[in-house]
Amino acid sequence: MLAWYTAVVYAVAGAGVLADAGWWPTAALVAASSGLVLKAVWFDPWLTVGVLLDVGVITAVACSWPASVY
Template identity: 55%
Template structure:
Protein backbone atom coordinates (compact mmCIF):
# COMPACT_ATOMS: atom_id res chain seq x y z
CA UNK A 1 0.00 0.00 0.00
CA UNK A 2 2.78 2.44 0.92
CA UNK A 3 4.59 1.64 -2.31
CA UNK A 4 1.51 2.55 -4.35
CA UNK A 5 1.02 5.80 -2.44
CA UNK A 6 4.66 6.86 -2.82
CA UNK A 7 4.69 5.95 -6.52
CA UNK A 8 1.46 7.82 -7.17
CA UNK A 9 2.68 10.88 -5.26
CA UNK A 10 5.98 11.01 -7.14
CA UNK A 11 4.36 10.65 -10.56
CA UNK A 12 1.54 13.11 -9.81
CA UNK A 13 3.91 15.68 -8.36
CA UNK A 14 6.11 15.37 -11.43
CA UNK A 15 3.21 15.80 -13.83
CA UNK A 16 2.12 18.93 -11.99
CA UNK A 17 5.44 20.53 -12.86
CA UNK A 18 4.78 20.05 -16.54
CA UNK A 19 1.18 21.25 -16.31
CA UNK A 20 2.08 24.38 -14.36
CA UNK A 21 5.09 25.38 -16.45
CA UNK A 22 4.48 24.09 -19.98
CA UNK A 23 0.74 24.52 -20.54
CA UNK A 24 -0.01 28.00 -21.91
CA UNK A 25 -2.19 30.25 -19.76
CA UNK A 26 -5.75 30.88 -20.86
CA UNK A 27 -6.22 34.04 -22.87
CA UNK A 28 -9.02 35.33 -20.64
CA UNK A 29 -7.02 34.91 -17.42
CA UNK A 30 -3.72 36.34 -16.38
CA UNK A 31 -1.63 33.78 -14.47
CA UNK A 32 -0.24 34.67 -11.05
CA UNK A 33 3.25 33.91 -12.36
CA UNK A 34 4.66 33.26 -15.80
CA UNK A 35 7.53 31.11 -17.10
CA UNK A 36 8.95 34.20 -18.76
CA UNK A 37 9.41 35.95 -15.40
CA UNK A 38 12.58 34.70 -13.74
CA UNK A 39 14.21 37.09 -11.32
CA UNK A 40 17.61 35.45 -11.85
CA UNK A 41 17.55 35.10 -15.63
CA UNK A 42 16.06 38.57 -16.11
CA UNK A 43 18.85 40.03 -14.00
CA UNK A 44 21.34 38.21 -16.22
CA UNK A 45 19.80 39.82 -19.30
CA UNK A 46 17.94 36.82 -20.71
CA UNK A 47 15.01 37.50 -23.01
CA UNK A 48 11.46 36.54 -22.07
CA UNK A 49 11.43 33.91 -24.83
CA UNK A 50 14.64 32.23 -23.70
CA UNK A 51 13.44 32.37 -20.10
CA UNK A 52 10.20 30.58 -21.09
CA UNK A 53 12.17 27.94 -22.97
CA UNK A 54 14.46 27.42 -19.98
CA UNK A 55 11.50 27.11 -17.59
CA UNK A 56 9.84 24.55 -19.83
CA UNK A 57 13.08 22.60 -20.18
CA UNK A 58 13.75 22.47 -16.43
CA UNK A 59 10.10 21.58 -15.75
CA UNK A 60 10.30 18.79 -18.33
CA UNK A 61 13.46 17.37 -16.77
CA UNK A 62 11.86 17.57 -13.33
CA UNK A 63 8.75 15.80 -14.60
CA UNK A 64 10.77 13.07 -16.27
CA UNK A 65 12.87 12.47 -13.15
CA UNK A 66 9.79 12.28 -10.91
CA UNK A 67 8.14 9.81 -13.29
CA UNK A 68 11.30 7.69 -13.29
CA UNK A 69 11.38 7.83 -9.48
CA UNK A 70 7.71 6.86 -9.24
CA UNK A 71 8.06 3.99 -11.71
CA UNK A 72 11.18 2.73 -9.93
CA UNK A 73 9.37 2.89 -6.59
CA UNK A 74 6.45 0.95 -8.07
CA UNK A 75 8.88 -1.67 -9.35
CA UNK A 76 10.54 -1.68 -5.91
CA UNK A 77 13.86 -0.77 -7.45
CA UNK A 78 16.54 0.79 -5.32
CA UNK A 79 17.03 3.45 -7.98
CA UNK A 80 13.91 5.32 -6.95
CA UNK A 81 15.69 7.21 -4.15
CA UNK A 82 18.47 8.82 -6.23
CA UNK A 83 15.94 9.66 -8.96
CA UNK A 84 13.62 11.24 -6.39
CA UNK A 85 16.45 13.35 -4.94
CA UNK A 86 17.50 14.52 -8.41
CA UNK A 87 13.87 15.32 -9.27
CA UNK A 88 13.36 17.26 -6.05
CA UNK A 89 16.63 19.16 -6.53
CA UNK A 90 15.59 20.03 -10.07
CA UNK A 91 12.21 21.19 -8.76
CA UNK A 92 13.89 23.35 -6.14
CA UNK A 93 16.08 24.96 -8.81
CA UNK A 94 13.01 25.59 -10.96
CA UNK A 95 11.03 27.15 -8.15
CA UNK A 96 14.04 29.10 -6.92
CA UNK A 97 14.91 30.68 -10.27
CA UNK A 98 11.27 31.44 -11.06
CA UNK A 99 10.24 32.20 -7.50
CA UNK A 100 6.68 33.22 -6.71
CA UNK A 101 4.97 32.93 -3.32
CA UNK A 102 2.33 30.62 -4.83
CA UNK A 103 5.08 28.05 -5.39
CA UNK A 104 5.82 27.77 -1.67
CA UNK A 105 3.85 24.54 -1.25
CA UNK A 106 5.80 22.99 -4.13
CA UNK A 107 9.06 24.07 -2.51
CA UNK A 108 7.98 22.35 0.70
CA UNK A 109 7.03 19.15 -1.16
CA UNK A 110 10.40 19.01 -2.94
CA UNK A 111 12.22 19.60 0.35
CA UNK A 112 10.16 16.84 1.99
CA UNK A 113 11.07 14.38 -0.77
CA UNK A 114 14.76 14.99 -0.08
CA UNK A 115 14.17 14.73 3.67
CA UNK A 116 12.23 11.47 3.31
CA UNK A 117 14.98 9.89 1.22
CA UNK A 118 17.65 11.10 3.65
CA UNK A 119 15.70 9.51 6.52
CA UNK A 120 15.14 6.25 4.56
CA UNK A 121 11.37 6.75 4.69
CA UNK A 122 9.30 4.77 4.01
CA UNK A 123 11.36 1.87 5.24
CA UNK A 124 9.35 -0.61 3.19
CA UNK A 125 10.92 0.78 -0.01
CA UNK A 126 14.48 0.15 1.13
Protein backbone atom coordinates in the same frame (compact mmCIF):
# COMPACT_ATOMS: atom_id res chain seq x y z
CA MET B 1 12.90 22.64 -20.42
CA LEU B 2 13.89 22.28 -16.75
CA ALA B 3 10.25 21.79 -15.78
CA TRP B 4 9.89 18.93 -18.27
CA TYR B 5 13.12 17.36 -17.02
CA THR B 6 11.92 17.57 -13.42
CA ALA B 7 8.55 16.05 -14.27
CA VAL B 8 10.12 13.19 -16.22
CA VAL B 9 12.62 12.39 -13.46
CA TYR B 10 9.80 12.44 -10.86
CA ALA B 11 7.86 10.01 -13.07
CA VAL B 12 10.92 7.78 -13.37
CA ALA B 13 11.37 7.85 -9.58
CA GLY B 14 7.71 6.90 -9.12
CA ALA B 15 8.08 4.04 -11.59
CA GLY B 16 11.16 2.91 -9.66
CA VAL B 17 9.14 2.83 -6.44
CA LEU B 18 6.41 0.78 -8.11
CA ALA B 19 8.97 -1.59 -9.62
CA ASP B 20 10.76 -1.93 -6.27
CA ALA B 21 14.03 -0.81 -7.88
CA GLY B 22 17.00 0.14 -5.75
CA TRP B 23 17.82 3.29 -7.73
CA TRP B 24 14.61 5.23 -7.07
CA PRO B 25 16.00 7.28 -4.14
CA THR B 26 18.69 8.73 -6.40
CA ALA B 27 16.10 9.65 -9.03
CA ALA B 28 13.90 11.22 -6.35
CA LEU B 29 16.81 13.31 -5.05
CA VAL B 30 17.69 14.49 -8.55
CA ALA B 31 14.05 15.38 -9.26
CA ALA B 32 13.57 17.22 -5.97
CA SER B 33 16.85 19.11 -6.39
CA SER B 34 16.02 20.19 -9.91
CA GLY B 35 12.55 21.18 -8.71
CA LEU B 36 14.09 23.39 -6.04
CA VAL B 37 16.38 24.99 -8.61
CA LEU B 38 13.41 25.59 -10.87
CA LYS B 39 11.42 27.20 -8.06
CA ALA B 40 14.37 29.29 -6.91
CA VAL B 41 14.97 30.74 -10.37
CA TRP B 42 11.29 31.44 -11.14
CA PHE B 43 9.92 31.93 -7.62
CA ASP B 44 6.32 32.86 -7.05
CA PRO B 45 4.51 32.71 -3.69
CA TRP B 46 2.14 30.13 -5.17
CA LEU B 47 5.08 27.73 -5.47
CA THR B 48 5.65 27.56 -1.70
CA VAL B 49 3.79 24.26 -1.45
CA GLY B 50 6.00 22.83 -4.20
CA VAL B 51 9.10 23.90 -2.29
CA LEU B 52 7.78 22.15 0.82
CA LEU B 53 7.05 18.98 -1.17
CA ASP B 54 10.55 18.96 -2.70
CA VAL B 55 12.13 19.46 0.73
CA GLY B 56 9.89 16.68 2.05
CA VAL B 57 11.10 14.29 -0.66
CA ILE B 58 14.74 15.10 0.11
CA THR B 59 14.13 14.66 3.85
CA ALA B 60 12.27 11.38 3.34
CA VAL B 61 15.04 9.93 1.19
CA ALA B 62 17.76 11.17 3.57
CA CYS B 63 15.98 9.58 6.55
CA SER B 64 15.17 6.35 4.63
CA TRP B 65 11.49 6.94 5.22
CA PRO B 66 9.25 5.02 4.88
CA ALA B 67 11.25 1.91 5.65
CA SER B 68 8.62 -0.33 4.04
CA VAL B 69 9.51 1.11 0.62
CA TYR B 70 13.20 0.26 0.91
